[in-house]
Amino acid sequence: MRTCNILSIAGSDPSGGAGIQADLKTFSALGGYGMSVVTALTAQSTVGVTAVQEVPAEFVTRQLDTLLTDAQVDAVKIGMLGSAGVVGAVVKALDSYAPPNVVVDPVMVAKSGDRLLAPEAIAAVRADLLPRADLVTPNLPEAAELLGENERRDLSSMREQAERLLELGAKRVLLKGGHLSGQSSTDLLVTPDGLTETFSAERIPTRNTHGTGCTLSSAIAALRPQRRSYSEAVRDAKDYLTEALRHADELDAGRGKGPVHHFHRWWGSEA
């Protein structure tokens, strides 16, 4: 079988912990061939984001058209989009090229607290992008923003919120519970057939969680073409992320919230 092409449409993080850089490392670690369309440049370290330079929407379209008229992709991970114009450019490309396995991580705010999506672009993500997603992977604050509700922090509210997110049009929702406290870190996968699956992992005691969301969504995109279902891809992606978190303290990438460690020797070669 040929190696799967996995495309990341996301912003650049020079610290290498999140964004395009994390996505490409994840794709490689999991046996995919990584491609990338850059939507924004950030000036960013483990401490925070000091500036954002958007890529003009027309140039995002140019990147997508140039790539997708040539290459066939097996999955797409969508991360930071920045503005409503860029959301529109990505939506147009999804309609034109209909790539399979579209995983949307609706990135809004970095771990450092800096905004990565203009507030006025949230409506475009909700109305135009979610209905084109095979899977959307919000964290708890993003779920609340998309639903226009207050943030909830317990499992039964998470279940209700995940079901309401499905009504916005995504085919599946993985609501991530990394922002909860407790001994385990639990995410919920909800599909339109009414099935809810719980994915729980040991909570790793580290402050080095920069890029966990980017890594999880990229791992799902890389694994979905290599697995039988989203359920299997999410299970293995979460294992990969948990191990990347377990090894995060081995890195020294700055003074702030450090990145997770993409290191495939410990993850095995099954993928």
Ligand SMILES: Nc1ncnc2c1ncn2[C@@H]1O[C@H](COP(=O)(O)OP(=O)(O)O)[C@@H](O)[C@H]1O
């Ligand atoms: N300390 C941790 N130990 C284990 N898993 C974690 C930890 N923190 C986050 N996760 C997992 O990382 C993924 C991303 O989590 P979350 O923090 O909710 O999203 P985001 O990075 O988008 O804010 C989820 O699968 C979550 O369960």
Ligand SMILES: Cc1ncc(COP(=O)(O)O)c(N)n1
């Ligand atoms: C370019 C870019 N994309 C996404 C994130 C979110 O990652 P995190 O929530 O871990 O800070 C980020 N910080 N930078």
